Amino acid sequence: MAERALRGARLGSQSFEDERGVEMAPRQEIEYVCDDGHTFTVTMADEAEIPAEWEDPKTGQLGRRVDFEPPEKKAEKPVRTHWDMLLERRSESELEEILTERLELLRAGEIGPPHLHRRGKKSA
Template sequence: MAERSLRGARLGTQSFEDERGVEMAPRQEVEYVLPDGKTFTVTMADDAEVPAEWEDPRTGKIGRRVDGDAPEHKEVKAPRTHWDMLLERRSIPELEEILTERLELLRAGEIGPAHLHRPAKVKAKARKR
C-alpha cells in the first residue's frame, strides 16, 4: 500500500497556485446599519452600483447604507379586482338588468345545469289518462 500513495501533497486541500502577478480588481467597503444600531460591511467592486439596502448575512435583517440616502418609495397601485374591471365596462343599472334576465332564464330552465331545473308542470288532462 505504501507504494501506491502519493507523496508530498494532500489531495484536494492545497493549491499550488500563488497570487504573484495577479492584480486584484479595485474594491470598496460599504457599511450598512441595522435598525438596532449594529453595523456590518460588504465588500463590492469599485464600479458596482451600490444598493441603498442590504441583508445582513448573520441576522437576515435589512440594513441601510450609512452614507447613503433613504431608498425611494414607489407608490404601490392597488390591485384591480374582477369587480373593478366589470365596473369599467358596465354600470350598476345595466348589471341589475342583466342579472334579472339571467335569473328569469335560469328559473325557466333554459340555462344552467339540469339538476337545478324545476320540473315542468303537468297538465290536468295528461294526468287523467
C-alpha cells in the same frame, strides 16, 4: 494510473492553484451603520448593485448604508377590485337587470350545465 493518484491530498478542501499572475476584480468598500451606531464594512465588486441594507456578519443586526439617500416613494394607485372595474362599465341597476335575465334563462334550462336543468313533466 496508480502512481498518478493523489492520495492523502485532502481533495476538495485544499486548492493546488497558484495565485501568481491572477488579477483580482476591482473592488470597493461599502460602510454600513446599525441603529446602535456600530459600523461595519463590506467588500463588493465595483460593478455590483449595492443594497441599501446589509446584515452585520458579526452581530446579525441590520445596517443601512452610510451615504444612502432613500428614493422618494411613488404615488401608488389604489387597488381596483373586479367589482370596481365592473361598475366602471355598468350601473348597478343594469347589473340587476342582467342578473334577473340570466337567472330566468338558467331556471328555464336554456343556459348552464345540463345536470342543473329542471326536468319537464313527462306526458303519459
